[in-house]
Amino acid sequence: MSAARGPSQAELLTLTGVGRMYPGSPPVHALRDASFSVAPGEVLGIIGRSGSGKSTLLNLLGLLDLPTSGDYRIDGQRVGRLSDREQTALRARFFGFVFQQSFLLPSLSAQENVELGLRPRRLAPSERRERAIEALGQVGVSHRRRFLPGEMSGGECQRVAIARALAQRPGVLLCDEPTGNLDERTSNEVLQTLIDNQAKDVAVVIVTHDMGIARTLPRLLSVRDGAVSEGAGAFLDAETLPGGGQR
Amino acid sequence: MSGLRSALVEAATSIVRQPMRTLLCALGTVVAVGAFTTTNGLTESASNAVSASFNELRATTVEFQGPSTLSETDVARLARLGGVTRAGLVWDLDHQQPLPVAVGPTASGPSQTQLSVTAMSPSALAAIGAVLSSGRFYDIGADLHHQMVALLGSAAASQLGISSSLGNPAINVSGIVLTVVGIVSSSQQESQALLGVIVPPYVAGVIAGNRDPRRVIARTAPGAAQLIGRQGPAELDPYQPGQVTAEVPPNPTTLRSQVQAPLSTLLSVLSLAGLGIGFLAIAAVTIMSVAQRRSEIGLRRAVGYSRLEIARLIVLEAAGVGMLGGILGTSIGVLATAAIASGNHWTPVMNTTLVLAAPFLGVAVGILAGCYPAIRAARITPMAALRS
Numbered sequence: 056m057s058a059a060r061g062p063s064q065a066e067l068l069t070l071t072g073v074g075r076m077y078p079g080s081p082p083v084h085a086l087r088d089a090s091f092s093v094a095p096g097e098v099l100g101i102i103g104r105s106g107s108g109k110s111t112l113l114n115l116l117g118l119l120d121l122p123t124s125g126d127y128r129i130d131g132q133r134v135g136r137l138s139d140r141e142q143t144a145l146r147a148r149f150f151g152f153v154f155q156q157s158f159l160l161p162s163l164s165a166q167e168n169v170e171l172g173l174r175p176r177r178l179a180p181s182e183r184r185e186r187a188i189e190a191l192g193q194v195g196v197s198h199r200r201r202f203l204p205g206e207m208s209g210g211e212c213q214r215v216a217i218a219r220a221l222a223q224r225p226g227v228l229l230c231d232e233p234t235g236n237l238d239e240r241t242s243n244e245v246l247q248t249l250i251d252n253q254a255k256d257v258a259v260v261i262v263t264h265d266m267g268i269a270r271t272l273p274r275l276l277s278v279r280d281g282a283v284s285e286g287a288g289a290f291l292d293a294e295t296l297p298g299g300g301q302r
Numbered sequence: 303m304s305g306l307r308s309a310l311v312e313a314a315t316s317i318v319r320q321p322m323r324t325l326l327c328a329l330g331t332v333v334a335v336g337a338f339t340t341t342n343g344l345t346e347s348a349s350n351a352v353s354a355s356f357n358e359l360r361a362t363t364v365e366f367q368g369p370s371t372l373s374e375t376d377v378a379r380l381a382r383l384g385g386v387t388r389a390g391l392v393w394d395l396d397h398q399q400p401l402p403v404a405v406g407p408t409a410s411g412p413s414q415t416q417l418s419v420t421a422m423s424p425s426a427l428a429a430i431g432a433v434l435s436s437g438r439f440y441d442i443g444a445d446l447h448h449q450m451v452a453l454l455g456s457a458a459a460s461q462l463g464i465s466s467s468l469g470n471p472a473i474n475v476s477g478i479v480l481t482v483v484g485i486v487s488s489s490q491q492e493s494q495a496l497l498g499v500i501v502p503p504y505v506a507g508v509i510a511g512n513r514d515p516r517r518v519i520a521r522t523a524p525g526a527a528q529l530i531g532r533q534g535p536a537e538l539d540p541y542q543p544g545q546v547t548a549e550v551p552p553n554p555t556t557l558r559s560q561v562q563a564p565l566s567t568l569l570s571v572l573s574l575a576g577l578g579i580g581f582l583a584i585a586a587v588t589i590m591s592v593a594q595r596r597s598e599i600g601l602r603r604a605v606g607y608s609r610l611e612i613a614r615l616i617v618l619e620a621a622g623v624g625m626l627g628g629i630l631g632t633s634i635g636v637l638a639t640a641a642i643a644s645g646n647h648w649t650p651v652m653n654t655t656l657v658l659a660a661p662f663l664g665v666a667v668g669i670l671a672g673c674y675p676a677i678r679a680a681r682i683t684p685m686a687a688l689r690s
């Protein structure tokens with residue numbers, strides 16, 4: 056089951072037997088015994104049915120949540136040992152997020168929303184502005200930079216959200232169904248934007264339940280009932296077998 | 303440092319871009335600071351009005367009424383009392399009946415009018431605080447030497463067509479020729495005397511005899527008026543002190559405190575209650591808005607805002623709202639004070655320190671009220687917020 060590649064110096068994120076259990080009665084094991092690694096600049100898709108634990112995994116990767124078991128290392132540092140302050144600093148410097156919803160602040164313009172992602176960095180205002188404008192250009196919405204989210208289409212909002220993540224120049228870009236709300240054509244465009252703009256050395260992890268999208272990605276992980284496996288196999292099995300996912 | 307500036311900018315943006323939320327949040331503070339400023343302004347204005355009508359002058363003036371036998375000698379005895387600074391004899395001739403007065407040495411003439419005549423000893427001129435617009439006062443020597451002189455009130459002078467005492471014009475009062483030595487333009491007391499002719503005691507006797515009841519105007523040291531009012535009659539008429547009555551001013555300190563005490567109690571109760579309401583309003587609305595902004599806060603945490611930065615943002619926003627409420631409330635308070643005061647014919651008086659301090663008071667209330675919501679906001683985990 057485990058498709059972990061042995062941890063090496065080259066790996067950026069390394070998970071060893073990582074699990075996440077939500078307490079309750081009965082407790083939910085949203086993720087169990089996940090072991091894999093992500094190299095710098097790697098593009099990785101995570102595929103699985105709804106409720107299989109994809110978001111749980113992505114949130115753990117991005118330090119929005121902490122594992123309840125196992126060992127997760129970022130660039131060799133054990134996450135479990137980090138203080139809240141250090142985790143926050145890592146999120147600010149190291150991770151960029153794109154969620155299913157764009158989560159733009161409605162009272163801020165597109166550009167201000169992008170700049171928001173840079174505020175924890177303590178950059179000079181001029182540099183913050185430059186980076187924001189550059190990122191908006193990369194995703195092709197420069198012409199909307201003074202628009203409020205309410206004045207933009209869903210696709211444009213999502214591009215602004217991607218620009219917010221890109222402007223942070225993260226080491227790892229974590230995308231949780233970034234095209235979930237968009238039609239097929241738009242979602243392909245948005246996705247292409249993501250992959251095109253993935254500079255060298257920026258790893259991209261994209262969660263999706265769309266096999267069409269997943270097929271275009273160089274590497275895939277499947278999640279099924281909280282269990283992670285390399286390749287799309289487990290996902291495809293579950294799709295074709297009756298009662299799949301109830302193992 | 304740049305972090306704080308950035309946070310200030312962000313808080314200001316949040317306040318400005320959400321005017322309805324800001325206004326709702328500030329409402330309590332507006333009311334509180336408004337009530338505070340208004341009550342304070344009204345207290346100040348009211349007590350100022352009290353001081354104006356019961357000023358130091360009236361508070362230090364005692365007037366005695368006595369028989370026509372009261373003399374300068376009696377007044378001199380009163381003046382020796384500790385606490386009396388000046389005292390003088392005053393009386394109205396012929397019971398304030400106007401007497402015929404004409405310009406020039408002859409009784410008849412084109413400019414004859416009826417004017418009241420008041421007798422005043424030279425010391426009385428000082429006691430009433432008379433001010434000359436031209437010429438000089440008569441002195442004790444003039445009275446002793448039976449000089450036939452007079453002063454004109456400025457109103458009477460213009461009625462007679464005399465603009466200045468230059469050249470000592472002559473007037474004729476009931477057939478007696480008098481030399482005008484000065485024109486009195488104002489006085490702090492006995493202002494009705496300015497409407498007529500003022501003459502020294504000897505001249506008064508010549509014109510109307512010595513039948514009229516006398517008044518003694520005494521100026522006292524601050525706070526001595528009540529005492530002089532009690533002791534004065536015995537000094538003025540040792541044998542029949544009952545014939546002399548004293549008119550003392552109301553005690554200004556008790557009066558002022560009578561007006562001020564309930565107002566300052568009202569002030570402290572109202573402003574405390576108001577600040578409490580403002581505090582609760584800001585706290586409640588901020589807690590509400592933190593709940594509403596869970597996903598915003600979660601996003602900020604996700605992109606790397608620390609707990610402290612989240613808390614700081616919420617506190618700064620609350621402080622900004624408080625300041626806005628303070629400024630708005632003060633403006634309303636100042637306007638309300640001006641309106642109510644002028645309605646009561648008071649001069650509106652505001653404590654400028656207070657007016658300048660009100661925005662800071664608002665900031666203080668905002669910071670205090672923002673603390674608890676800020677702690678709650680800082681506890682929001684990015685996960686929980688982004689899921690909802």
Ligand SMILES: Nc1ncnc2c1ncn2[C@@H]1O[C@H](COP(=O)(O)OP(=O)(O)OP(=O)(O)O)[C@@H](O)[C@H]1O
Pocket residue numbers: 077079083084085103104105106107108109110111112264
């Ligand atoms: N806070 C929580 N408390 C309890 N259970 C949770 C919590 N969050 C998620 N779960 C459970 O964990 C499992 C995995 O959830 P997760 O959100 O990771 O699924 P997913 O693969 O992202 O699904 P989707 O494609 O619908 O987004 C689900 O069964 C879910 O009910």
Ligand SMILES: [Mg+2]
Pocket residue numbers: 109110111231
């Ligand atoms: Mg999900």
